[in-house]
Amino acid sequence: MNQPMEWALSINYLRQVADQLTEMGIDVAPWLASHELSLADLEQADTSVPWEVVRALFLEAEAITGESALGLMVGERLRINNHGMVGYAAMNSGSVRQVVELLERFIPLRINLVMVSHQVEGNYLNLQIRELLPLGELGPFLLGAVVVAVKNVLDFITLGNCQVAEASFTFDEAFDRELVRSLFRCPVRYNQNWTGLSLPLEVVDQPLRTADPAAFEHAEKLCERELQNLVSDASVSARVRRLMLAKQVNFPSLTVTARILHMTPRTLHRRLLDEGTSFQEILDEVRHSLAMEYLKSQHMTIQELAYTLGYGDTANFRRAFKRWTGVAPSFFREGNEI
Incomplete structure (x- = not known):
């Protein structure tokens, strides 16, 4: 499991899914064993799980729980310290815009199934999350988890005041409305032409109280080195x-x-x-x-x-x-x- 994977997910995120299932009273050992994984594997640092295995496990998790919003629930579990050096760099960023640019460059270090980009439209910066590999029926699960996880990062760096104006998804309405309301606290639109979060331009360049330029520069250099290693291994x-x-x-x-x-x-x-x-x-x-x-x-x-x-x-x-x-x-x- 230590070999570089072409399309893969950090095992840290699979561990979050397993923890969510456990909290729901589900024995995850058989779920993992069906794909030659164990609870001990989930504790291995810096390993990845191939996309084919990720896809099967996530679809089975949805089937086992019958929970259409399982992806959102997993995303809510993901805090800034779950994202390794990328999360540490975000923690010390100087502005929301700097975090957006950080995610654009380094999200492949955490998940290489999606890409992040941004577009300014009127008075808003649209942080867009696009699938690189067609996710099909797994789209609501994975994209829902990523969008909530990104919002958690923004909430942390802005001390709970990231002021997301709107969340957008490309797929049909797929989640429990009450849960969506409690997680996003903003309008959520479906069947849009992009997935992600709209942020007021007036907040994206405001200095952050948690900023630490020296720590950010150090973390950024480590991310850059890790990304170069990833590219050279491919x-x-x-x-x-x-x-x-x-x-x-x-x-x-x-x-x-x-x-x-x-x-x-x-x-x-x-x-x-x-x-x-x-x-x-x-x-x-x-x-x-x-x-x-x-x-x-x-x-x-x-x-x-x-x-x-x-x-x-x-x-x-x-x-x-x-x-x-x-x-x-x-x-x-x-x-x-x-």
């Missing part, structure tokens, strides 16, 4: 795949990808061949993965999906999908309708 194919998933539309060409990764196209091609793959194979894998999740979500027509994945002709997408799965996209969607 294979070239993993970096290319992550870049494509971050885009999800308008996939960069081989030439553009090589430039982003500071290589020549020829070097990138050779490095991928050395790893037993090619740029086109990775592109096909990413398109395949995204197509299956988007088809399950029912939110796009086949034509819209083909365009989103970069196919100029819907017929080409249909042929590619049948090559990947053996069935037409419409047949696959019908089999996954709820």
